[in-house]
Amino acid sequence: MGLFNRQVKKKPENGQSSLEGNGHPANGDAQTQPPLPDDNGAELFDVKTAPTLSERLGDAARTRSPHAIKALMPWLDKARSSPEGRAEFIDKTKEVAWVQADNTVRAISAGMGIADTRAFFRGDPPIEKPNPRYKVHVNAFFAHLRPKYYEKASTKFSHTFALGYLSLYMFMLETITGVILMVFYTPSDRRAYEDIIKIMSEIPYGQLMRDLHRVGAELMVLIVVLHMTRVFLTGSFKPPARGFTWLTGVVLLILTFALSFSGYLLPWDQLAYWAVTIGTSMAKSVPPKEIVGYFSNLIMRGGDTINQNGLLRFYLMHVFALPAITLVLISVHYYRVARTHGISLPAADEEDPDPAVRKAAKERIDYLPELFTRELLWAAITTFLVVVYSAFVFHAPLQEHSNPLHTPLHTTAPWYFLWIQGLLKDAFVLPAIRALDQLLIAIANMFGANLGEGATIIVPFYDSPAWMGVIIPTMIIPALFLGVPYINEWWEKFWGSKPSRQLLKNRKGTVVVAILSTVFMLVIWYQGTPFFGVTAPPAIEIGQAFLPEEGVLPPVPLVPDDWGPLRRLGYANLPDGEYDLADYATPKATYTEFERILAGIQQEIIKRGQEWERGDKVRGLPNPSGTLKIEQWQPNGLKRIDLVITWDKGIVTPTDTGQYVRTVFLHQDARY
Amino acid sequence: MGEAKATAPNVGSAKAAPAKPAPAAKPAVSHGEAKGVGPTAAELAAIQAPMTRREFLNYAFLGSLGIFLVTLGGAFFVFALPRFGEGEFGGMFTLGAADAIIPPAADAPRANTSARAWIANTDKGVLALYNVCVHLGCLYAWMDVTDRFECPCHGSQYQKDGTYITGPAPRSLDRFAIRFTDANGTVLAETDAHGDPLPIPSPDAILVVDTGKIIQGASHG
Numbered sequence: 001m002g003l004f005n006r007q008v009k010k011k012p013e014n015g016q017s018s019l020e021g022n023g024h025p026a027n028g029d030a031q032t033q034p035p036l037p038d039d040n041g042a043e044l045f046d047v048k049t050a051p052t053l054s055e056r057l058g059d060a061a062r063t064r065s066p067h068a069i070k071a072l073m074p075w076l077d078k079a080r081s082s083p084e085g086r087a088e089f090i091d092k093t094k095e096v097a098w099v100q101a102d103n104t105v106r107a108i109s110a111g112m113g114i115a116d117t118r119a120f121f122r123g124d125p126p127i128e129k130p131n132p133r134y135k136v137h138v139n140a141f142f143a144h145l146r147p148k149y150y151e152k153a154s155t156k157f158s159h160t161f162a163l164g165y166l167s168l169y170m171f172m173l174e175t176i177t178g179v180i181l182m183v184f185y186t187p188s189d190r191r192a193y194e195d196i197i198k199i200m201s202e203i204p205y206g207q208l209m210r211d212l213h214r215v216g217a218e219l220m221v222l223i224v225v226l227h228m229t230r231v232f233l234t235g236s237f238k239p240p241a242r243g244f245t246w247l248t249g250v251v252l253l254i255l256t257f258a259l260s261f262s263g264y265l266l267p268w269d270q271l272a273y274w275a276v277t278i279g280t281s282m283a284k285s286v287p288p289k290e291i292v293g294y295f296s297n298l299i300m301r302g303g304d305t306i307n308q309n310g311l312l313r314f315y316l317m318h319v320f321a322l323p324a325i326t327l328v329l330i331s332v333h334y335y336r337v338a339r340t341h342g343i344s345l346p347a348a349d350e351e352d353p354d355p356a357v358r359k360a361a362k363e364r365i366d367y368l369p370e371l372f373t374r375e376l377l378w379a380a381i382t383t384f385l386v387v388v389y390s391a392f393v394f395h396a397p398l399q400e401h402s403n404p405l406h407t408p409l410h411t412t413a414p415w416y417f418l419w420i421q422g423l424l425k426d427a428f429v430l431p432a433i434r435a436l437d438q439l440l441i442a443i444a445n446m447f448g449a450n451l452g453e454g455a456t457i458i459v460p461f462y463d464s465p466a467w468m469g470v471i472i473p474t475m476i477i478p479a480l481f482l483g484v485p486y487i488n489e490w491w492e493k494f495w496g497s498k499p500s501r502q503l504l505k506n507r508k509g510t511v512v513v514a515i516l517s518t519v520f521m522l523v524i525w526y527q528g529t530p531f532f533g534v535t536a537p538p539a540i541e542i543g544q545a546f547l548p549e550e551g552v553l554p555p556v557p558l559v560p561d562d563w564g565p566l567r568r569l570g571y572a573n574l575p576d577g578e579y580d581l582a583d584y585a586t587p588k589a590t591y592t593e594f595e596r597i598l599a600g601i602q603q604e605i606i607k608r609g610q611e612w613e614r615g616d617k618v619r620g621l622p623n624p625s626g627t628l629k630i631e632q633w634q635p636n637g638l639k640r641i642d643l644v645i646t647w648d649k650g651i652v653t654p655t656d657t658g659q660y661v662r663t664v665f666l667h668q669d670a671r672y
Numbered sequence: 673m674g675e676a677k678a679t680a681p682n683v684g685s686a687k688a689a690p691a692k693p694a695p696a697a698k699p700a701v702s703h704g705e706a707k708g709v710g711p712t713a714a715e716l717a718a719i720q721a722p723m724t725r726r727e728f729l730n731y732a733f734l735g736s737l738g739i740f741l742v743t744l745g746g747a748f749f750v751f752a753l754p755r756f757g758e759g760e761f762g763g764m765f766t767l768g769a770a771d772a773i774i775p776p777a778a779d780a781p782r783a784n785t786s787a788r789a790w791i792a793n794t795d796k797g798v799l800a801l802y803n804v805c806v807h808l809g810c811l812y813a814w815m816d817v818t819d820r821f822e823c824p825c826h827g828s829q830y831q832k833d834g835t836y837i838t839g840p841a842p843r844s845l846d847r848f849a850i851r852f853t854d855a856n857g858t859v860l861a862e863t864d865a866h867g868d869p870l871p872i873p874s875p876d877a878i879l880v881v882d883t884g885k886i887i888q889g890a891s892h893g
Contacts, residue, residue, distance in 0.1 A: 274810060278825060281809035289851045295753075302754045304761065309754055405785050407811040409824040424808065425826050426840040460891035465807060534827035537817035653819035655780055660817070 068100045106644040110143065111135030120369050133368040146367050147338050153350075154343035155371060159234065162378055164337070168330065169382055174487035177213040178319065181206075185266070187315035189308045192268035193401045200398065200671075204458065211390035217260050219386070220269040220558045221416045224256045232484065233514065235501030236344035243485035248329055250480045255326045262318040264414065265311060270550050273402035274411040276314070277306055282420070282469035289466065305404060347501035362429035388628075389558070395671065398563040399550040408549045409540065410530035415555050418528030419521055423468040425533045433462050446523035529555045538608050538621050543662030546601050547643050565597045566641060571668040574630050574639060580607060581626040603624060605645065622648040637668035761788060762884045770852065780814050781832060787881045789848055789861055790814065790821070794833045797869030800848040800881045801834045806889060807841040815863040821845070833869065834889055844889030852877035863887070 051059070075092045078085030102113045109117050112132045119127050126133055137143045153159070184203055185195045199206035228249060231237055237246040265276040284297040302309025337343060344350075349361035365371065384385065399408075407588060413421045440447075440457045451457075491497075500506035526532060530552070551561035566574065573594060584591075584599040585606065591599060605626045612620030624647040633640035641664045649658025704724055711719065749875045765787040774793050775782050781792035781801070789800040801821075805812045810825035820837060821830040828839030836844040851862040852873050860873040867887030 274825070278808045278810065281807075295749075297753050298754060302752075303756075313752075405811070407813075407824050411810065411825045421826070424840055430840060456891075462842075464842050466842075468840070469808070513764070534824070536822065536824070537815050539817065540815075548731070652817055655778070655819055657816050657818055 003376055049581065063495075068096050071096050077478075082158060109136065110140035111138070123369070126333055133366060136368060143368070145334075145338070146372075147342070148368075149364040149366045150343065150371060151345060151361065152363040152365045155365055155374075156346060159346045160305075160343065161226070161230060163223055163230055165375060165378065166223050166349045166382065167220065167227055168334075169379060170216050171326065171330065173216040173383075173386070174213060175211050175323065176221060177216065180209050181213055182319060187266070187312050189268060189311055189402075192311060193268060196267045196269075196398060207395070208387075208391055208394050211394060212386060213263075214396035215386055215394055217263060218415075221256055221260055222557055225416075228253060228416065230509075233503060234344065235347060235503070235507065235510075237485045237488070238501055239489060241336075241341045242344070243489070245333060245341070246485045247481055247550055248333040248336070250477065252326065252329050252333060254477065255322060255329065259318065259322045259326065260414070260416065261323060263315040265306070266318065267398055268311065268402050269399040270402055270408050271397065271399045271411075271553065273306060273404065274407050275413055276310075278411070278413060278421070279417070280306070280310075282465065285463065285465035285468050286470045287463075290464075292467075307404075313649075344501070346502075347513045351500060351502060394558060397551050397553065400672075409536055410534060410548075410552065411545055412530060412553055412555070414553070415557050418555055419525045420469060420473055420522035420528070422527030423464065423472060423530075424531070425527050426468050427466045427527055427533065429467065430462070430464055433459055525555070535618070538611075538619055538658075539624075539647070539660035540662075542601065542604050542608070542626075542645060543660065545604065546597070547641060547662050547664050565600070567664070567666060567670075569594060569597065571637070571639060571666055571670065574641070574666070576630050576632055576639075579628045579630075581628060594644050598628060601628065601643070617652070621645075624652045633665060639666045639668075640664075641666060673862065756792060765881045767791070767879045769875070770798075770872045770877045770879055773879050777868065780816055783814075784848060784881075787848070787883055789881055789883075791879070792832050792834070793872075794869050796833075797871040798850065798879070799833055799867075799869050800850045800879075802846040802886055803840060804847060805848075806843055806846055812845075836889070842892045846886050846888050848884035849882045849887060851880050851882070853880060856880070 062070070065073075072089070072092060075085070075089045079089035100115075100182050105114045105117055106112065109120075111127065112120060112135070115127050116132045119125065120133065134148050137146070137148050184199050184206065186192060196210070199210055201207075231246065231249070236242060261276075261279060264279075265272045280297055280300050283300060284293045286296060288294045289310065298304070298308070300309075302313050304431065345361050349357060352358055352361075412418065437457055437459050441451045441455055444451055444457070483494065497506060503511060535541070546564050548562075548564045551563045553561050559589040562568075575594065579598055581598055581602040584595060584602045587596065587599040587603075590657075604625050605621075608619065608621040609624050610620070612622050612624075614620070624645060626646070627642075627644045629640075631640045631642075632638075643662040644659065646659045650656055651658075675785065697861065710716075765784075769782060773782075773784075774791055777793045777795060779793070781790045783803065783854055786799075787800065788803045790797045790803055792801060803811055805823040805825070805828055807826055807828045808822060810823050812821045812823040812828070812830065814820075815822050818829075821831065821834075823829070823841070826840050828841035829837040829839075830845050831837060834845030834847060847863075847867045849863040849867065850870055852860045852870070854860055854874075854877060860877050861870055863870055865887075
């Protein structure tokens with residue numbers, strides 16, 4: 001502990017003689033002080049003259065020069081007088097310089113000398129004893145957060161996939177890119193959208209920062225979910241002491257969702273506005289609706305619809321409140337992993353009958369430098385991949401400016417909330433209750449109740465958004481909280497089963513639960529997509545397929561949004577003109593890409609006509625035909641595209657106009 | 673929870689770790705599950721000791737801090753509640769004369785964005801439907817093709833008078849209370865408590881929508 005053991009030299013007690021003249025006999029001991037040993041009285045004969053400048057400089061140099069120079073001074077005279085003295089002086093200089101340099105390196109590396117620092121980088125074992133690398137863990141703040149060593153088997157990549165580390169990496173990435181974005185963003189309904197456009201088009205690297213922030217957000221959700229799945233499958237939530245760590249992990253999962261969702265509103269485009277409207281409407285149905293639901297919705301939105309108040313509230317949640325809470329919880333979570341119980345060993349190693357294997361699993365591997373280097377490498381690889389992906393593949397979507405007066409067709413939640421959106425479409429419980437209702441009515445009628453069409457018995461008592469949007473998703477959370485670690489503990493005690501963490505050995509029930517819940521999540525996730533349950537009238541569906549109102553978000557992470565084939569073809573490849581789609585009924589091999597799209601629309605129109613003739617009044621159209629018009633709307637780079645679909649009017653319903661027009665304006669600089 | 677017994681492999685200091693003897697001489701620390709004994713005599717004495725004045729004052733102090741924090745939470749809640757100004761949504765909207773504003777009975781309903789309402793004319797009379805889907809707050813729209821209201825988000829559908837047809841919505845559409853007045857402001861007709869359609873008293877009667885009074889639709893009626 002050389003750094004901290006420096007002895008402070010006490011000043012000699014006799015101090016300065018000037019004290020004697022001030023009239024304060026402060027300390028009687030001072031007068032009985034014996035003379036200094038080398039004081040032989042010679043100075044009595046010395047005539048004191050004022051020192052010359054060179055003497056004063058020499059004195060100053062001797063008394064005030066740095067420690068190292070002072071240490072060399074006694075050798076200076078010898079060096080002047082003899083060659084041996086010079087050699088001695090050089091040796092002494094080397095020695096002093098070494099001590100100086102070594103101490104400097106010790107201060108910088110927080111505990112390791114020059115030799116040990118080199119050994120550290122060479123991958124050699126430590127030289128000094130005790131291991132100076134452990135000293136770094138004591139002295140340096142960031143190193144003190146990490147354990148000195150891990151058990152070897154717990155650091156296997158195939159055991160953890162470094163998912164916990166990567167979650168933290170993503171949090172840091174989000175913090176850094178987020179702060180940079182904050183510089184150019186104003187949380188105001190009048191400026192927010194404009195600022196995003198500016199970030200994307202004017203500010204150097206602004207688009208990259210926004211894309212990185214978006215990619216990082218999606219990856220963070222993905223990685224946190226995968227981390228949790230890994231911990232579940234390896235049984236790493238099991239005792240000793242890991243239950244509470246799991247619990248903080250569940251809270252962190254919810255916080256990750258909340259962070260991601262609160263950032264959703266900030267671009268202030270149609271996607272943001274309506275996805276968050278749906279999200280906050282769910283809160284509206286928290287029972288009792290009239291009190292909790294009403295007020296929580298009001299508090300979140302800051303009004304009865306989302307407006308400036310709501311934007312500011314979401315912004316503050318996103319940039320301040322939620323990150324602060326998350327940081328605290330990450331600290332608690334990591335402290336428990338690092339200090340309380342460590343990373344679990346792979347079950348197969350820990351439970352191996354061969355003691356040699358068990359011993360090898362517990363062998364130590366130092367954090368410095370092995371694991372530290374490994375982590376740096378992961379950070380570098382991840383940064384590289386994320387930057388390449390957001391620079392060349394994925395661009396964060398931006399739709400049109402939010403319009404509180406128009407909900408775009410097929411508005412969806414982000415992919416990680418599609419399961420809630422699927423639940424909200426209520427494909428299982430509501431039909432079941434309806435069927436039960438019909439049965440009850442039939443029984444009641446048998447007994448002469450005479451309930452006609454439209455009568456209901458139990459359906460009015462069922463509140464779909466409350467159950468599907470709030471109660472069931474919230475019930476999943478205590479199930480994760482308690483269900484996993486604590487019920488597991490109780491379950492093992494109850495059955496007296498041998499506690500094992502190996503999946504296929506004693507945890508067959510776990511495998512079944514995992515598969516069933518995955519299948520269930522996949523099903524409701526599918527139901528959340530626009531492919532399920534939301535049908536617009538057929539002509540609008542054709543328009544949506546080829547010229548969607550807004551970019552359609554894919555139901556999977558990290559895939560760019562889709563603006564339909566016509567926009568994808570691009571401004572430059574859309575020739576002006578009016579195209580009767582009937583001319584493209586039979587596709588030819590010589591077609592250009594544009595003509596192939598026209599043929600595709602015509603195929604869809606023909607299909608709808610055939611469906612009508614087959615008697616499908618919902619998806620079919622009577623005698624449909626279509627026209628695509630492309631006009632140069634403004635001379636400098638704006639085109640207007642009209643997709644007109646006509647059919648026999650007044651047949652589907654009496655008020656039916658028999659025509660649908662989907663109009664889209666496309667600018668030459670538009671990114672889609 | 674066995675916290676006391678938890679092995680903490682990564683924690684031990686470098687010097688002590690290799691030959692660290694297990695702290696076997698502390699049976700009283702564990703929660704007694706191993707030995708099957710209760711608290712020690714000293715622990716028992718501490719638990720059963722009468723409350724001192726200091727202990728009571730400490731509890732009272734902590735309790736009052738707790739009450740203070742709860743009050744602070746309440747104050748924060750009241751602080752965060754939005755304030756509504758005059759003339760915003762929630763007040764009365766005078767839309768104009770019936771023959772200019774209200775579509776003919778056979779026609780599609782008309783949207784009024786300032787009052788956030790669809791003005792629908794049915795056989796039985798006029799309705800002002802709140803333009804927000806009762807499912808999750810998206811804006812539904814009238815579809816001429818299918819002759820009904822459809823919600824673009826989760827597919828709920830409603831008839832022209834707001835009656836629920838299908839989809840996940842829990843009830844029929846909500847409607848605003850409306851009234852017809854003459855030019856002097858005298859009320860000619862007014863929505864009843866059930867929010868039933870209101871027949872038009874005369875073509876020049878003025879339609880007023882009270883957006884502060886939302887009548888909920890019937891549950892799957």
